[in-house]
Amino acid sequence: MSEIAGELARVKGAFAQPTLTLLHQRQAPVVITIFRAAFGRHNRPIPTARLHTQVEEHLAAIRLAGEQDVPVGTGSQICQRWMRGQWLVRSLDDSGREVYALTSHAQQALELVKNLARDRATLSEHRIATILGTVRRFNSEANPDRSARVSILNEEIARLQLERDRLVEGADMVGATEDYMLEGFTELLSLISALPSDFARVEERFATIRGEILAAFRAEDRPAGEVIDDYLARADALMTATHEGRAFEGAFMLLRDDALVTQLREDLTALLEHPLADRIISDADRAEVRGTVRLVRDGLDRVLAQRSRVTATLKEYIVSHDAARDRELEQTLRQVESELMTWMATTGPRAAHDVPLLPARAAVEHLRERFHDPADDLLPERIGQADPDDAPPLALADLMAQGGPKLSSLRRRLDEALVSLTPVSSLGELFDELEPSLRRPVEIFGLLHLAADREWRADDATEPYVAVRADGTRRTFAVPRTPLPDPDLREKREKREKKDTRR
Known part of the structure; x- marks a missing residue:
């Protein structure tokens, strides 16, 4: 050719x-x-x-x-x-x-x-300077001669040191021209615009690998281990042997370095705040430059998500693949083939036999869900006789202090309060006059229980109940106020009920 x-x-x-x-x-x-x-x-x-x-x-x-x-x-x-x-x-x-x-x-x-x-110049000082700087940096990093690399670094250090000393001494700063800034922003935007397509290529490579892995699993013409080894080799080659993969690895390493990310953000902010930037780039281009880091992060996230799908495909196959089930299916197919050969040996070439697409459903009225287990008929182990001396000492007063309300004592004190010459007006006042043993927090429920049995109504207002715990500490509870009935009114009501009964 x-x-x-x-x-x-x-x-x-x-x-x-x-x-x-x-x-x-x-x-x-x-x-x-x-x-x-x-x-x-x-x-x-x-x-x-x-x-x-x-x-x-x-x-x-x-x-x-x-x-x-x-x-x-x-x-x-x-x-x-x-x-x-x-x-x-x-x-x-x-x-x-x-x-x-x-x-x-x-x-x-x-x-x-x-x-x-986008408007761009065909030739400019900025472009020539960029080419020279790129070639110089490329040579300093790739030159196999040690002395040549040292010479390049020494020249760069001397140039930077001279520029630094000149600025420190107060010399005039050489400002960038508008054409220089325009060409610089144009090249920067060109580089940023190429990022989404670069990440998409890596993402598509992983999607292609995923489709090929699924096809290889379905074909079952190769062992699963060989398919997995092939995927690992291709994934490693994608990251090391292709331009897209190496670019992805470089971007990933960049985002892992917080100092580099911070430096990139600061440099972009400084460029956008340049006095000439407002007249050179539009708002859309400014937003594109400002979102460079986020653009790289989004591209990395999509590539990692696609790689995770490939890994999930491998994991799902490894977990769900049942070798025993595959052997059972193979045995069943072999039995079908054997029966078919037997049938073909006794019939003609045009013989037909109706075979249902699916086997008939088995009619079973009841399936036992639990079968006999001899372990269920064993007697439990005998409980050994406990030694009373091992039991912790506990007094009757301690048991009573941990029990419920003393309803009999509360009922007696409640009846006495109703017939007393100086009756109390509410359950809260009665509770405050009780001895400490009857003023436990649980006794409040006992009084309310007795009041409910006698159909006494509580008011909307609350009153304090100062309870005394078993350890002597106090705690105040706000309980709806339950007034006690007037004993005189109760006697008159009882007499009226007796009179009505006689009639």
Whole structure:
């Protein structure tokens, strides 16, 4: 193959990529516009039903604007075509919902359109300085000659030291020009815009590996251990042997270093607060620069979530795979094959036999849930005779102090209070006049119980009950006030009831 033929083959391969097929079609401006409006710059997953509705609404608005060449069909049909074009991918999120997300090819197309729509200079001092600095730093880190590396570092240290001394001595600071700042922000935005597609490529690689693992498990043409070993080898190669994997590892190491993350935030803030920044970049670009760290975190989270799905697939297969059940199924199939061969030996080639799709259900009236266990008929072990001396000493007064209310004593004291020459007006006053042994907290319930038996009503107001515990401590309770009936009124009522009975 000649050189020009090989170059043509490579160009055709590039044009066959989904990125260029998206940009090469007639409806590319409409599709790119819908992608940018629906997914934004962060490519957040969108539920399937919501994206279908958004596509229909956006297409209706584009038609009203006068555009004629737009996709036709419902939102679901259009999204299906975009999935076949490898511009959309449908998956399940953490909550089990179906969501759409842009593929790395679609994000790369959006990035190209965004870069072409952004004003940028063809040649500038900033770009040349960036190239020189990148080459110098690259050489200082990759040069195999030790003395050459030391010389480069010494020159850089001397240059920085000279600049530092000049600034400390009060020399004039050389300010950046507007063209320099514009070119710097343009290159920075270009680098930031490439991050989502880079993370999407790693995420798609893991999704592809997951699909291949599931297919290998279902085929059962290889042992499960071999499939798992293959996954581990491919995952390690993805992180070390591909550009996307190495970029992912670098971003992961960056976010693990709090000092680097803090330095990145401070540098971005300083650039955005530059006096010339307001005239150079728009509010959208400013928000994009400010959200760089969050953009990297979101990309890492999606890649880690996709890798977790692959790990979960392996774990589910390992846990749920039952070798004994597989052997039973294999034996059953062999028995069926044996019976089929026996039947074919005694019948003609056109013989037919009706075989039910599912076996008949067994009619069993009752299945025993518990069977005889000889251990249930054993007598329990004999209880040994306890020694009374081992029991802890406990006085009768201690037992009574821990018991319930002394209803008999409370009833007697309540009757005495009703016929006393100086009767009390409520249960709370009666409780305060009792001796400490009858003023335990539990005795309050005893008095209320006796009052309920006699159908005495309580007021809305409360009164204090100062109780005395067995250890001598006091505690005050707020209890609804229960007034005691007047004894004179009670005698008159009893006489009236006796008179009514005689009549």
